[in-house]
Every structure is written in C-alpha cells, then in structure tokens.
Amino acid sequence: NAGVTQTPKFQVLKTGQSMTLQCAQDMNHNSMYWYRQDPGMGLRLIYYSASEGTTDKGEVPNGYNVSRLNKREFSLRLESAAPSQTSVYFCASKPGTVNTGELFFGEGSRLTVL
Amino acid sequence: AQSVTQLGSHVSVSEGALVLLRCNYSSSVPPYLFWYVQYPNQGLQLLLKYTSAATLVKGINGFEAEFKKSETSFHLTKPSAHMSDAAEYFCAVSDSGGSYIPTFGRGTSLIVHP
Numbered sequence: 001n002a003g004v005t006q007t008p009k010f011q012v013l014k015t016g017q018s019m020t021l022q023c024a025q026d027m028n029h030n031s032m033y034w035y036r037q038d039p040g041m042g043l044r045l046i047y048y049s050a051s052e053g054t055t056d057k058g059e060v061p062n063g064y065n066v067s068r069l070n071k072r073e074f075s076l077r078l079e080s081a082a083p084s085q086t087s088v089y090f091c092a093s094k095p096g097t098v099n100t101g102e103l104f105f106g107e108g109s110r111l112t113v114l
Numbered sequence: 115a116q117s118v119t120q121l122g123s124h125v126s127v128s129e130g131a132l133v134l135l136r137c138n139y140s141s142s143v144p145p146y147l148f149w150y151v152q153y154p155n156q157g158l159q160l161l162l163k164y165t166s167a168a169t170l171v172k173g174i175n176g177f178e179a180e181f182k183k184s185e186t187s188f189h190l191t192k193p194s195a196h197m198s199d200a201a202e203y204f205c206a207v208s209d210s211g212g213s214y215i216p217t218f219g220r221g222t223s224l225i226v227h228p
Contacts, residue, residue: 004157033215040123042204042220043158058215090157094214102148103216105157 002026006091006106013081013113021076021109023091031094032074033103034058034066036087043090049074051096081113116141116209120219128227133177133192135222137205140186145207147188148216149179152202161203164188175199200226 004025013019025032030051035043035058045058049068063085065077074093078085088110092103121136139145146165150158162173169181179190188205202223206216 035218040220043218045215045217048215092158102150102160102163103158105159107155107157 004091004093004104004106006089006109008109009107010110011112013078013111015082015113017081018077018079019081019111020078021089021091021111022073023075023106024073025091025093025104026072027093027095027104028071029093029104030071030096032068033092033094034064034074034076035090035092036060037090037108038087046076046089078111081111083113085111086113087111116145116207116217118205118207118217118219120203120205120222122222123220124223124225126225126227127195129197130194133190133195133199133224135190135203135205135224137179137188137190137219138186139188139205139207141207141209143209145209146214146216147179147181148206148208149173149177149188149190150204150206150218152204152221154201158204161190195224195226197226197228200224 007022033048034046044060047066049055052071088108091106117140119138148163149161152158162171164181172178177192205219208214208216
C-alpha cells in the first residue's frame, strides 16, 4: 500500500541547474499539492491541482512550474535552481476539493542548491 | 482568509507529564481544523481533525483536542507523555467556504525528557 510516493528523496544541485520532482499517488485522489518546508516556517503551498487537467498557484509559486500528468502524477519543476530553493518538498493528495478529509503526504524530497 | 498561530516553537516535557500544544486560528467562516504529526525524516500524518461535529476530538496515540469557538483555539493535549511522542506537530485550518486548502502553522517541536 504505497500511498504517496516521491522521487528523488535527496538531490544536490548547482545554482542554475534544473530538475523535476516526481510525485505519484495510488489512492485515486482528485486533488494533489506541493508544499515546501523550511525551519520555523511550517509548510507553505507552492502549487496545487484540484483535479486532473487543472493547476493553480499557491502561496510561494515563483521559480516553480508544475504538471498534472494524469490523475496519479503531479510533478514539480525547478527551471533554474537558486539557493533560496534549498528546502524539503512534500507532495500530498486528498480525495477532492470540497472535502473535509485530511491530506496524505509523501516522505519528502530534500533538495540542496549550492 | 485563514491563518494559524502555534504558540511556542519548542515545548519540553518530562516523560509522564501533561502535553499541551497550543493552536489559535483565524477564519472568516466556520473552520475545519487538523493536527498533524511529523516524525524525523518522515512526512506528515494526521493525528485528529475537527469538522463541526463534537467539539472534543480524540485522535491516535492518546491525543485529543478541543475546539473552542469563543477562544478561536484548538489546543492539543495528552495526559501522559511518552518518549515516542517526540516529534514536530502542526496545526492546520481549512475553511468551509472556500477551496478547502489547508493553511499550516509553523509547527511545534515536542521534546520529551526521560
């Protein structure tokens, strides 16, 4: 029972490099989310996808792009990485938008930008 | 607009002592409230949630929280701390009148001393 799977778990980049964080869920959830976690800042929403085919900006979208590839997969892309993007990134999913249910989280992807 | 304030970035207790983690929220409509726990190097998992049913909510691992509308609070308690409770705890709010996207507090690190 995998739940939400994120890859890679760890990544080190140089400033200016690009990369994509992958996320897949096997719970048939409609909504998917990308958060970043920084010390003392809690979780901040980067982008979300309420349903397949739609994406919207969250609180901190600058420097990121997303793709909802299908119902299962939601990727986060850094086109030109900056040291300020050093963080732990979490993907999460939820059954629907109008839903009081909780988020289901992946284990996180730890990104360091040098 | 919605927001969450967690008082105290760190809380230290002795094993067997009462655990009290504070959360105050701001929401223009009736809120849905959540507590999540994050163990080291893991993603977040749900402890408990309030969705307008009983104001005293019981969760996993002996935790409970009480919704107090007059105080706009949703504090998390546990009568007797265990060493295994050491973790980061996040309070989150999502409003019933919008997109149900939760906003997280900055987190409280619970330290349990033997």
